[in-house]
Amino acid sequence: MRIGYIGLGKMGLPMARNLRAAGHELIVHNRSRAKVDAFAADGGTAAGTPAEVSSLADVVCVNVPMPEDSLELLLGADGALETARAGQLWIDFGTNGPDTARRCAEAGMTKGVEYLDAPVSGGPSGAEAGTLAVFVGGTPEAFAQGREVLDVIGGKIEHFGPAGSGCIAKLTNQMIIASVRAANAEAFVLAVKHGLNPRQLYETLMGAFAASRCMEVDLPNLVLPRDFSARFAVDLLLKDLGLALEVGRQSGVPLLATAQADAIYQEIRAKGWGGLDAAATFKRLEEIVGVEVVEPADG
Amino acid sequence: MRIGYIGLGKMGLPMARNLRAAGHELIVHNRSRAKVDAFAADGGTAAGTPAEVSSLADVVCVNVPMPEDSLELLLGADGALETARAGQLWIDFGTNGPDTARRCAEAGMTKGVEYLDAPVSGGPSGAEAGTLAVFVGGTPEAFAQGREVLDVIGGKIEHFGPAGSGCIAKLTNQMIIASVRAANAEAFVLAVKHGLNPRQLYETLMGAFAASRCMEVDLPNLVLPRDFSARFAVDLLLKDLGLALEVGRQSGVPLLATAQADAIYQEIRAKGWGGLDAAATFKRLEEIVGVEVVEPADG
Secondary structure (H helix, E strand, O other), rough: OEEEOOOOOOOHHHHHHHHHHOOOOOEEOOOHHHHHHHHHHOOOOEEHHHHHHHHHEEEEEEEOOOOOHHHHHOOOOOOOOHOOOOEEEEEEEEOOOOHHHHHHHHHHOOOOOOEEEEEEEEEHHHHHHHHEEEEEEEOOHHHHHHHHHHHHHHEEEEEEEOHHHHHHHHHHHHHHHHHHHHHHHHHHHHHHHHHOOOHHHHHHHOOOOOHHHHHHHHHHHHHHOOOEEEEOEEHHHHHHHHHHHHHHHHEEEEEEEHHHHHHHHHHHHHHHOOOEEHHHHHHHHHHHHOOOOOOOOEE | OEEEEEEOOOOOHHHHHHHOOOOOOEEOOOHHHHHHHHHHHOOOOOOOOHHHHHHHOEEEEEEEHHHHHHHHHHOOOHHHHHHOOOOOEEOOOOOOOOOHHHHHHHHHHHHOOEEEEEEEEEHHHHHHOEEEEEEEEHHHHHHHHHHHHHHHEEEEEEEEEEOOHHHHHHHHHHHHHHHHHHHHHHHHHHHOOOOHHHHHHHHHOOOOOOOOOOHHHHHHHOOOOOEEEOOOEEEHHHHHHHHHHHHHHHHOOOHHHHHHHHHHHHHHOOOOOOOOHHHHHHHHHHHHHHHOOOOOOOO
């Protein structure tokens, strides 16, 4: 299959590589040309514009962080729509609002193009391993058409309903991880402030009802070793929280916990920590309180 | 060992039974006399007051929900302190504030009595199975002395530091489960409002970063089957959140997420749902939005 891939970032690059390794012909485009040439050097076609990608591909994948960039690459000047033809499929792996997904699906329909919103979860390591969770929205026909591509890049692939449903599903994940990380920081900073050993608390809470995947990942890998380099950055989480809050506002679902987490993350960004990992909720509260969630020197 | 047990409720009764089954001599007291007589009928001594319990026991266990009741039973009129003697150990299984724990420990010291705060997690089923997580605070001597009792009732027993440390550790668990349940409700109600299948979302999120023990327990057992009968009641969680917020206020740790969750649970109690399970965050938001997180009729 001829697969166009637009966006060779931390996620897109390993995903495109996996598709190439699975035997597909790749036509790639990226804002910075160097990544395109490097990719093509190992096999594949370099394209100068999304329209060029679209003119050569059966399936066009888009993988950029911001919804406005997805819109521009698909529907804008020199975008995929310009050269699209009936029977083509677009797959957007970015986490957008459902409005963006519906708008792209409708624009595609004018030329007989199918569209899937297919945001993923699992980070660069999941992208490399081809084990991403994929949250899919679109018509049953589009999902059937995209299945071969999705099976290469994902481990768990779930089709939730029409265009936009994948984005909603992904946003619920983001809402929860934001609130959980806000709560975890409060719990551990309070405990350390009162002299408790956070490693011992971590091991205990992971066996109790407070256990979560975020706690399991963040405490031993980021917080205790003091490594807040971004697996998933605050700036990107804030983009998702803004989309989730907008969906809630439009549909009359008041999201109090999400709004509180969003305010906490806005404070983190205001400190200049937007590029840190979303576990920076710990760093924020540690600074306020004047303690660090680290293992005691004598333990 | 002669073990006094004060408070034969949903948690205390199975814990006291396990201690009796382990071969200990039990001296029991409870506000309602019927439970005491029923327990004693199967073996053990019925006592009319905490002071009577204390006069006959090497270890006095207290297991009541409210801190003020712990204080009254240990330090009040006809309380355990009146007949306590040097070498005795008190173990308080209730979730109190650290101030209450320290006050009991200091009062006990005046008569040479050791004290452990030892709040538990795991619910009635964990109490019956003897697999509770136990969050312990107290001197190393008190912990060593209490170990034989704790090993009978608990599966994971962690000593966090001096008196009050067990309460702090337990409160961190409660803070987190409150925020997680608030966030989970927002995620699933938003998804259902937009037509997603909550069973499918549950299975997907449990494989993603949003996964948590609360989600794993609540969705299949309470929310989807519409059974909000209390495993752990909103009223009790609100008591714990009040204690946690007070600890935060006293020690200068601002707890924004916990405060938001507390406000949500106050709203739930104001609706008359204080006796429902803490998963009633779903019921609250479902009522506001006008949807239910149930499996679709056709699915």
